Amino acid sequence: MSAVEPLPTRQLGRTGLRVPEICFGGAVLASMPSIFGYDVPEERALETVRAVLRGPVGFLDTAAGYGGGRSERIIGAALAEIGGPPPGFVLATKVDRDEETGDYSAAQVRRSLEGSLERLGLDRLPLLYLHDPEHISFEAGMAAGGPVEELTRIREEGLAEHIGVAGGPVGLLERYVATGAFEVVLTHNRWTLIDRSAGPLLDAAREAGVGVINAAPFGGGILAKGPEGQPRYAYAAADPVVLERVGEIVAACDRHGVPLPAAAIRFSTRDPRIASTVIGVTRPERVTETLELHQWSIPDELWPTLDGLAAPADHWQN
Template structure:
């Protein structure tokens, strides 16, 4: 893939949901991190709209933006025509003509056979790539059984984005990483904090991947927290560096919902993980099953 990647990509799924996000959008274009991930349906299109407005206000911004095709929210339709409309909506909002990577996003309303059939979503993505309108195509989804693996096995895609499934406390995406690596695909690993539990968020202390956790899972997280305290490493920094240290992952997508979180990301990335730390993590044993599928 010709698109240059960096270890960290800024996720913008929450952009456009809060007052003052116009200022946050401009800050995303002006800092240290140069890759942005968005999607057609994030904040009902406002994520892309705010990024597009920020690009006009910061015309010299040296950023690369990835986006995703989404189903019709009202009907659930996700065919080839919908992919083309989604692409047109996205590029119009962003004010660009092409995208370096364009993902098929959460295709749970269609079967793989429907997606691959003539007139389906995947042939439309391939057509966009053949026309040079997108540099590469990807599959971006969470769980739903082996759906992501099944899409990877079609060999139609250049990239994959998984979230909440390969973290300090969850290895559920191991098969995805293996299949993608075998095919030379680019791998994005999103949500390294598991929806907030590994970032120290009190609001998400009892949830992983936005779902309630078991007592066993909570106990494992607490053991990790105690290890981090003994070694002088913040739990959030450890969670981020777990993903950054994985050679099969090309970029880790960190969701940015506020200026404070953006400003704090520098310190997390620059944290030095002490020698022997990962061996101590391994010594804690295999994490219990997470609540995500």
């Protein structure tokens, strides 16, 4: 591959922000082996964040709940070394419920934000999400004096420039988008080479002027390493049908000389409905490698083949 070129940027809905097509994700930096299947030493995680901050991608995503705050703490340490985020850098984090009690009240949203600001060493954030609202009912999320109202208040106070919602179930995220309360929606594991369940959400968000961030284009690793290297999809054992389809995707990519992860990344970034694609990295060298994969030359004739190899709809997430 040639030298890494500057990344194109896209408008993030109606936020006024322009973000690069790639966003690096901080979940894997938190070393959560129960989810990702491996540990990440803290020093290596720190070196990885340093590489992101030195590189051309000015977009980094994390959450209060990743590793009990470990991801934010590591990112905050790297930011402190350089005196804070570089000019124009977009750092996104997410407020989380109390994992021990399940509390997702307005007070918990405020506590979560305050913890994030402390760990990151910041006094305000460019983008703040309500994270995993599937853990409470939609009615509780939208209730007067509830978490969404508190998130809106946080934006009004200037502690977050923009707010979004990030979660799993597509139908629930569509309901949140329809409220008009959010500027950005983040979906994960639901718009990939193998799973197309987020299609209606992407359409609804575009219609509403809500920016879309698509996370986990590798489905937790299987669409980077193949079914033999990672027989799991979306952090659970993959169904035999999914394993078979991914094997066929690998074979199709091989016939065209295209690395599987390059196709997985481009599937997301080529979609005009998606502003940016979140990719987790756990080694500093992966920063440049990811950008090289993103720029890989992929023949147009491969896409119809790959579209036909997505799993049947009854094997998608929800």
